[in-house]
Amino acid sequence: MVQLSLKRETMGSQIAALLRRAILEGEFAPGEHLIETALALRLGASRGPLREAMRQLIEEGLLVSVPYTGTRVVELSLQDVNDIYAMRACLEQFAFELAWPRRNNAFSEELRRRNDALQAAIDAADDPRAIEAELDLHGLVYEWAGNGLLLASWHSIRGRLQLYWAAHHRAHGLTGPLRESHDDYLRLATGADLDAMKNEIRNHMQRGLDRTKAFVEAQGALQG
Incomplete structure (x- = not known):
């Protein structure tokens, strides 16, 4: 995933764009769990904007949040x-x-x-x-x-x-x-x-x- 310099005022949307591209390019496989701590470290971003981005992708239907399990990439059956x-x-x-x-x-x-x-x-x-x-x-x-x-x-x-x-x-x-x-x-x-x-x-x-x-x-x- 390309490392970007994230601007504070649009950090959530920029993270969402990065994650969306990674999912569509197959970098994150269907069903793969996304770990917040690892993603935050990789992106050099705080947890707040990252959670905002992940919520956006859940709403878009690219991610799904499973209780007691975490967030994973949606699988297509x-x-x-x-x-x-x-x-x-x-x-x-x-x-x-x-x-x-x-x-x-x-x-x-x-x-x-x-x-x-x-x-x-x-x-x-x-x-x-x-x-x-x-x-x-x-x-x-x-x-x-x-x-x-x-x-x-x-x-x-x-x-x-x-x-x-x-x-x-x-x-x-x-x-x-x-x-x-x-x-x-x-x-x-x-x-x-x-x-x-x-x-x-x-x-x-x-x-x-x-x-x-x-x-x-x-x-x-x-x-x-």
Whole structure:
């Protein structure tokens, strides 16, 4: 993990960013316990900001706190992968149904801007940044749908999606999604055929699913 000079006023968020990157890069393995004293020493930080950062990652779904045991990295099971796939497919299709008549030039421009940010992260071979950028790209339609409960549901699965995509990329030996992987998504999201967009969502999420499930299953067997 890269050592940073932590600024006092943003120490908690900087620690959270460091830990998030370490988790997504696989430096902290699924199920691994994070010991506060060891992390504080490694980061040169006090326990207060470290606990704040760990609470943030618990809320994001990257860490879990187990009573009498401590805090550990969340493990992805095959059921988790299936649940994520099913929930995302339903949520994102519904989001497009709500957002479809609300789209305008600002929506299209922002979608392309977020895709440019994703492309830049892919070109830099920065997988954690690419995962964040891909989440931002897919998150736009939820922001545009005008439904607060739907947006909250998206945020509730965002952390697990980070773990899913990190596993997906490792399963495919990638440092991010393929550069062209969102070309059809952008074209259809700014087009006129809602049914075609919904079909693309299903297809987009199905690609690589079986291979990712096999990777997660193999990880579980190794840890078992």
